[in-house]
Amino acid sequence: MLTLTSLTKSFGQNVAVDRATLNFDRPAMIGIIGRSGAGKSTLLRMLNRLADVTSGTITFEGHDITKLSGKAKRHWQSQCAMIFQQFNLVPRMDVVSNVLHGTLNRRSTLATLFNLYPTADIHRAIDILDRLGIADHAPKRAEALSGGQQQRVAIARALMQEPKIILADEPIASLDPMNAQVVMQSLRRIHEEDGRMVIANLHTLDTARRYCDRVIGMRDGKVVFDGTPEQLTTGMAREIYGAGEEFSEAATSTEIETLEQTAAPQRHEVKAAV
Numbered sequence: 405m406l407t408l409t410s411l412t413k414s415f416g417q418n419v420a421v422d423r424a425t426l427n428f429d430r431p432a433m434i435g436i437i438g439r440s441g442a443g444k445s446t447l448l449r450m451l452n453r454l455a456d457v458t459s460g461t462i463t464f465e466g467h468d469i470t471k472l473s474g475k476a477k478r479h480w481q482s483q484c485a486m487i488f489q490q491f492n493l494v495p496r497m498d499v500v501s502n503v504l505h506g507t508l509n510r511r512s513t514l515a516t517l518f519n520l521y522p523t524a525d526i527h528r529a530i531d532i533l534d535r536l537g538i539a540d541h542a543p544k545r546a547e548a549l550s551g552g553q554q555q556r557v558a559i560a561r562a563l564m565q566e567p568k569i570i571l572a573d574e575p576i577a578s579l580d581p582m583n584a585q586v587v588m589q590s591l592r593r594i595h596e597e598d599g600r601m602v603i604a605n606l607h608t609l610d611t612a613r614r615y616c617d618r619v620i621g622m623r624d625g626k627v628v629f630d631g632t633p634e635q636l637t638t639g640m641a642r643e644i645y646g647a648g649e650e651f652s653e654a655a656t657s658t659e660i661e662t663l664e665q666t667a668a669p670q671r672h673e674v675k676a677a678v
């Protein structure tokens with residue numbers, strides 16, 4: 405249903421995504437892993453057409469997405485809703501209005517200007533919030549909610565668009581472990597119950613293993629792994645993250661930096677001993 409062929413994005417001399425070729429033939433739950441700067445966000449942004457591609461193509465259900473513009477591009481963007489690490493809500497606006505923002509593409513300028521929403525949309529927004537366990541918070545300002553609750557509001561806003569694909573760029577990177585779990589469970593449920601494809605950039609390996617059917621590993625802009633969580637061995641993970649022998653199963657891209665920092669004094673100690 406979704407195919408990326410030799411997808412490339414360059415920023416000057418820097419090739420952020422380098423000839424990525426991937427085929428998604430069913431709406432799975434997919435995790436993209438890799439260390440900081442590997443090209444994960446750029447890949448998602450190209451998919452959503454927030455970023456133009458330098459070369460290569462994206463096709464969805466036989467249509468070329470790569471060159472869409474104007475209304476057709478906006479239609480595609482509503483079909484593949486994006487959620488972000490920082491939630492991107494309007495903090496002072498109430499939760500239900502934030503969710504209703506997900507219908508902006510479908511409404512006239514005048515209706516948008518006066519915040520006029522059809523009753524059916526308001527009911528649907530509350531139903532979606534209910535499904536995500538946060539309907540009680542509907543009248544509150546978004547800023548009054550916890551991070552995990554705000555991310556669920558962002559997911560609700562995405563669902564208002566009735567997307568076929570949900571793209572999540574580090575959806576749990578700002579959350580504590582408890583909230584992270586609730587958000588990942590919500591995304592998994594949306595995938596399983598609605599049959600929507602979910603593609604999430606994740607910075608922890610164990611999250612990718614636990615919630616995803618398929619894991620894609622990126623390194624220096626290239627896709628270096630594409631397989632099931634079972635196929636993702638520690639050796640493979642080490643290669644994706646460009647880590648040494650010190651790499652452990654529990655390690656993540658953030659932890660690798662810590663590992664490198666802790667590895668440095670060890671090397672120094674060896675040198676001193678010599």
Ligand SMILES: Nc1ncnc2c1ncn2[C@@H]1O[C@H](COP(=O)(O)OP(=O)(O)OP(=O)(O)O)[C@@H](O)[C@H]1O
Binds near residue numbers: 444
């Ligand atoms: N708008 C931009 N202008 C210039 N360079 C960019 C831009 N966006 C990304 N890059 C570069 O492209 C490369 C890939 O960045 P990207 O944000 O896609 O990586 P990432 O894997 O998502 O990393 P992180 O986990 O830190 O977000 C990096 O070298 C980055 O500096």
